[in-house]
Amino acid sequence: MLSSIPSKLDIVTSHERIKSYINRTPVLFSEIINELCGCEVFFKCENLQKIGAFKARGGLNAALSLDKELIANGLCTHSSGNHAQAVALAAKMLHTKAYIVMPNNAPKPKVIGVINLGAELIFCEPTLEARENGVREIIDKTGAHFIHPFDNYDVIAGQATAAKELLEENPDLDSILAPVGGGGLLSGTGLSVKYFSQKAKVYAGEPEGAADAVLSFKSGKVEKAPYINTIADGLLTNLSEKTLEIIKDTVEDILLVNDEEILIALMLIFNNLKIIIEPSCAVPLAALIKNKHLFKNQQVGIILSGGNVDLSKLSF
Amino acid sequence: MLSSIPSKLDIVTSHERIKSYINRTPVLFSEIINELCGCEVFFKCENLQKIGAFKARGGLNAALSLDKELIANGLCTHSSGNHAQAVALAAKMLHTKAYIVMPNNAPKPKVIGVINLGAELIFCEPTLEARENGVREIIDKTGAHFIHPFDNYDVIAGQATAAKELLEENPDLDSILAPVGGGGLLSGTGLSVKYFSQKAKVYAGEPEGAADAVLSFKSGKVEKAPYINTIADGLLTNLSEKTLEIIKDTVEDILLVNDEEILIALMLIFNNLKIIIEPSCAVPLAALIKNKHLFKNQQVGIILSGGNVDLSKLSF
Numbered sequence: 001m002l003s004s005i006p007s008k009l010d011i012v013t014s015h016e017r018i019k020s021y022i023n024r025t026p027v028l029f030s031e032i033i034n035e036l037c038g039c040e041v042f043f044k045c046e047n048l049q050k051i052g053a054f055k056a057r058g059g060l061n062a063a064l065s066l067d068k069e070l071i072a073n074g075l076c077t078h079s080s081g082n083h084a085q086a087v088a089l090a091a092k093m094l095h096t097k098a099y100i101v102m103p104n105n106a107p108k109p110k111v112i113g114v115i116n117l118g119a120e121l122i123f124c125e126p127t128l129e130a131r132e133n134g135v136r137e138i139i140d141k142t143g144a145h146f147i148h149p150f151d152n153y154d155v156i157a158g159q160a161t162a163a164k165e166l167l168e169e170n171p172d173l174d175s176i177l178a179p180v181g182g183g184g185l186l187s188g189t190g191l192s193v194k195y196f197s198q199k200a201k202v203y204a205g206e207p208e209g210a211a212d213a214v215l216s217f218k219s220g221k222v223e224k225a226p227y228i229n230t231i232a233d234g235l236l237t238n239l240s241e242k243t244l245e246i247i248k249d250t251v252e253d254i255l256l257v258n259d260e261e262i263l264i265a266l267m268l269i270f271n272n273l274k275i276i277i278e279p280s281c282a283v284p285l286a287a288l289i290k291n292k293h294l295f296k297n298q299q300v301g302i303i304l305s306g307g308n309v310d311l312s313k314l315s316f
Numbered sequence: 317m318l319s320s321i322p323s324k325l326d327i328v329t330s331h332e333r334i335k336s337y338i339n340r341t342p343v344l345f346s347e348i349i350n351e352l353c354g355c356e357v358f359f360k361c362e363n364l365q366k367i368g369a370f371k372a373r374g375g376l377n378a379a380l381s382l383d384k385e386l387i388a389n390g391l392c393t394h395s396s397g398n399h400a401q402a403v404a405l406a407a408k409m410l411h412t413k414a415y416i417v418m419p420n421n422a423p424k425p426k427v428i429g430v431i432n433l434g435a436e437l438i439f440c441e442p443t444l445e446a447r448e449n450g451v452r453e454i455i456d457k458t459g460a461h462f463i464h465p466f467d468n469y470d471v472i473a474g475q476a477t478a479a480k481e482l483l484e485e486n487p488d489l490d491s492i493l494a495p496v497g498g499g500g501l502l503s504g505t506g507l508s509v510k511y512f513s514q515k516a517k518v519y520a521g522e523p524e525g526a527a528d529a530v531l532s533f534k535s536g537k538v539e540k541a542p543y544i545n546t547i548a549d550g551l552l553t554n555l556s557e558k559t560l561e562i563i564k565d566t567v568e569d570i571l572l573v574n575d576e577e578i579l580i581a582l583m584l585i586f587n588n589l590k591i592i593i594e595p596s597c598a599v600p601l602a603a604l605i606k607n608k609h610l611f612k613n614q615q616v617g618i619i620l621s622g623g624n625v626d627l628s629k630l631s632f
Contacts, residue, residue, distance in 0.1 A: 026342040026364075028364060032432065047590045048342075048344060048589070048590055048591075052590050109587065116348060267627065270592055270627050271425065271627065273364070274363045274364055274368050274591060274592045274593075274623035275364070275590060275591050275592060276586055276590045276591060276592055277590075307590035311583065311586050311587065
């Protein structure tokens with residue numbers, strides 16, 4: 001269990017720890033997208049990760065870092081989405097129980113994912129307070145170990161392994177973009193670039209309708225978004241002290257995009273990469289397209305964060 | 317240019333010829349799909365191939381096999397879909413012209429794909445006769461070289477390289493399934509399994525609403541479908557003499573599925589593999605699910621043929 005910002009060795013060790021449990025996700029590209037962006041873009045496809053999102057990395061790393069006695073009574077977390085599935089997966093692999101507190105408006109595919117992994121679901125009102133109360137009750141009752149979705153150095157070290165793999169395949173990247181919600185993926189990406197790249201700069205994409213990180217990045221302390229209204233439902237959370245500290249040190253800039261720009265980027269990925277991503281996952285490409293001048297003629301990496309989207313509206 | 321059924325060496329040579337022009341597509345799997353099928357399924361993702369379909373392999377192999385003089389006046393073909401894009405791509409790479417005769421009801425994304433590749437489009441009525449007349453006119457006028465979508469041994473040898481790659485990664489497969497339309501992919505798959513596997517059996521999936529191949533397989537001569545009515549719009553064509561001869565020799569059975577079964581398989585792939593496929597591409601998984609007893613506890617390969625589907629109906 002890490003108690004300070006992950007070092008280079010911590011990330012290498014984390015990668016070794018989770019390697020056999022996760023997918024080494026492919027890196028895809030599209031000549032049409034390259035032409036449109038005026039640079040070469042390499043997409044690290046974490047939508048093709050176990051549970052359909054990068055969160056498998058952090059959840060597994062945190063769970064596998066715990067002593068056996070600590071997990072004997074199970075793992076628990078609160079999450080509306082991919083982290084819930086990550087903890088459920090980790091518990092299944094470690095043959096212990098998972099207790100997931102989920103807001104009662106969580107997307108159906110994510111609820112089904114958690115149930116399929118055999119976790120115990122506890123629904124609550126969709127407020128942070130209700131979620132935290134739900135988790136406290138579970139811990140009191142069961143003694144389960146809580147894994148925070150991002151305010152946890154082992155989780156951050158796990159998420160860092162996506163950019164580490166990308167840099168192993170493309171060591172010459174000039175820039176890497178990731179989306180930012182709570183900042184677990186972004187801070188992990190920042191650390192991996194700091195440790196494993198000679199030159200790359202890290203940028204984040206953030207929705208205008210959940211613009212907390214850009215404010216926190218400027219003020220230097222954790223801020224709330226002025227308002228919440230975006231289709232990027234995976235990026236609604238604020239940063240934490242731990243993620244902000246790393247982001248301040250390792251990230252070049254946070255770029256805002258609106259929902260229309262996110263949807264255009266999403267359809268570009270659907271049509272040209274032939275993969276399914278969730279709206280949150282299209283945010284970095286939208287940010288790149290909006291700020292082409294920053295990336296002209298570069299080799300750019302994008303971490304595609306996840307693909308858990310409700311496709312029941314699709315018809316033929 | 318091959319004038320007889322491709323040998324093992326012909327397929328190896330074809331693979332070397334096209335290797336640097338195509339994507340080595342990833343092989344994906346899903347534990348949920350494995351559990352549902354009662355076997356381990358490895359999906360060879362040709363939807364992530366250049367132009368979004370395996371057809372890039374055959375089109376490129378045929379074009380690259382031609383003498384320079386033969387392609388000087390351009391390449392031509394008639395196709396409503398992916399083969400059109402394959403020939404357009406080959407022409408672009410060989411710095412010659414492509415003339416594509418397309419039925420005026422061809423799916424929009426495929427029309428756009430051909431235009432984006434810089435080919436000259438000639439629309440015609442949606443009948444085989446109009447398409448063949450269109451091509452004859454082009455050849456008379458331009459001297460372009462015609463590449464048939466499947467009745468061509470170089471095309472078949474190119475399509476064979478998908479199963480060859482899959483067997484390189486999973487040499488122990490017990491069965492491989494592919495969809496069947498004109499039979500280019502299926503006959504190529506049959507040859508690769510014959511040459512590169514010790515034990516695998518080849519099965520085809522075919523839509524009930526375009527059930528020509530199953531009839532031809534039984535009677536031994538090229539038959540027409542009793543009726544045409546299916547969402548699997550890439551599988552409407554009859555076999556040819558060349559493809560049927562190889563299929564008779566190398567394929568174990570052809571399994572029929574209806575549109576409802578195809579749609580269930582399609583959604584399973586969307587939701588669990590997080591990739592976009594076209595309905596035709598879901599046919600082999602539908603056939604596997606319908607005939608689980610044939611594949612119980614096996615290691616099964618499925619060639620996912622393509623992902624060019626109109627997603628404009630999707631909304632968030």
